[in-house]
Amino acid sequence: AQTVTQSQPEMSVQEAETVTLSCTYDTSESDYYLFWYKQPPSRQMILVIRQEAYKQQNATENRFSVNFQKAAKSFSLKISDSQLGDAAMYFCAYGGDYGGSQGNLIFGKGTKLSVKP
Amino acid sequence: NAGVTQTPKFRVLKTGQSMTLLCAQDMNHEYMYWYRQDPGMGLRLIHYSVGEGTTAKGEVPDGYNVSRLKKQNFLLGLESAAPSQTSVYFCASRRKTNSGANVLTFGAGSRLTVL
Numbered sequence: 001a002q003t004v005t006q007s008q009p010e011m012s013v014q015e016a017e018t019v020t021l022s023c024t025y026d027t028s029e030s031d032y033y034l035f036w037y038k039q040p041p042s043r044q045m046i047l048v049i050r051q052e053a054y055k056q057q058n059a060t061e062n063r064f065s066v067n068f069q070k071a072a073k074s075f076s077l078k079i080s081d082s083q084l085g086d087a088a089m090y091f092c093a094y095g096g097d098y099g100g101s102q103g104n105l106i107f108g109k110g111t112k113l114s115v116k117p
Numbered sequence: 118n119a120g121v122t123q124t125p126k127f128r129v130l131k132t133g134q135s136m137t138l139l140c141a142q143d144m145n146h147e148y149m150y151w152y153r154q155d156p157g158m159g160l161r162l163i164h165y166s167v168g169e170g171t172t173a174k175g176e177v178p179d180g181y182n183v184s185r186l187k188k189q190n191f192l193l194g195l196e197s198a199a200p201s202q203t204s205v206y207f208c209a210s211r212r213k214t215n216s217g218a219n220v221l222t223f224g225a226g227s228r229l230t231v232l
Contacts, residue, residue, distance in 0.1 A: 009157070035220075043205065045223035091159060103148050103167075103211060104175070105221060107159040 002027045004094050006108035013082045014116050020067075021077045021111045023092030030054075033095040034068070034075045035105065040088040048090070051075065079113075087115040119143050123208050123224035130198045130231045138193040138227050140208030147213035149191040150175075150221070151183060153204040160207060166191055167213070198231045205229075 003026045013019035025034070036048040051059045051068050058066050063083075067076045079086055089112050093105040121142045130136055140149065147168050152160040162175030166185040180202060182194045191210075195202060205228050209221040 004159075006159075043226040045207065045209075045221075047220055050220065103213075104150050104162050104165055105160075107152075107161075109157055109159040 002029075002032075002094050002096060002106050004092055004106050004108040006092050006111050008111045009109070010112045010114070012114045012116060013079070013086075015082055015084060017082055018078060018080045019082055019113065021079075021090055021092075021113065023075045023077070023108055025073050025075065025092075025094050027073070027094065027096065029096050034066075035093040035095060036064070036066070036075075036077045037091045037093060037107075038086075038088045039091065039110075040085075045091075049077065082115050084115050084117060087113055089113070121208055121210055121222050121224035123206070123227045125227060126225065127228050128230070130195075130229065132199060132231060134198050135194070135196050136198065136229075137195075138206055138208075138229075140191045140193070140210075140224060141189055142191075142208075142210040142222070143189060144210065144212075144222065145188070146210035146222070147188070148211045149185065150209045151181070151191065151193045152207045152209065153177065154207060154226070155204050163193065163206075195229075198229075200231045203229060203231045 005024045032053045034051045038046045049061045063080045065078045089110045091110045092108040124139045150165045151163040154160045164183040166172045169188040172183045184192045208224040
């Protein structure tokens with residue numbers, strides 16, 4: 001079974017600085033997808049970034065980028081130029097290539113990010 | 118376009134009471150899911166459905182039942198609520214595709230407290 005581990009329950013960053021959130025996963029599949037979701041105090045789950053395992057190039061979305069190390073099964077999220085609005089819970093998630101049979105995501109336990117002004 | 122709508126958003130129950138959470142999506146998605154979120158536990162899958170009239174158990178199904186009588190609706194029922202079911206419940210949906218790339222669309226969550 002696939003598992004997702006986020007080893008940092010809480011992180012803190014100074015406004016305008018850079019922070020990296022860690023995520024490791026375990027799977028025997030060769031094709032899969034990895035996601036980072038943001039959950040602000042409003043509770044809404046917001047997709048931040050997505051990475052396809054067969055692509056070696058790291059995904060980037062504005063100030064958000066990932067460091068995807070397939071062999072090490074590592075998928076970290078880097079937030080550059082941190083803003084107060086980045087303060088939230090961040091979840092790493094794994095989506096396998098299930099062939100349409102189930103298609104759910106497996107989530108890590110989350111990292112709570114605080115941004116200091 | 119409303120996306121995924123959950124009702125109610127908040128509910129307080131007494132132990133032993135029953136209730137139903139409703140999830141409605143207007144995107145014609147085939148797949149629907151119910152997750153629960155507890156502090157320090159992330160989101161865990163309760164039940165899911167891959168189409169109208171079908172349901173299946175997820176990681177933590179005990180104490181819950183579900184129904185998918187219409188494609189757009191996915192109901193989560195608690196027959197006899199227990200304090201351990203105090204949680205935030207999320208519904209999500211996605212299109213049917215042979216790929217994990219398809220992104221889940223989440224509802225806003227429903228906070229349930231069982232006293």
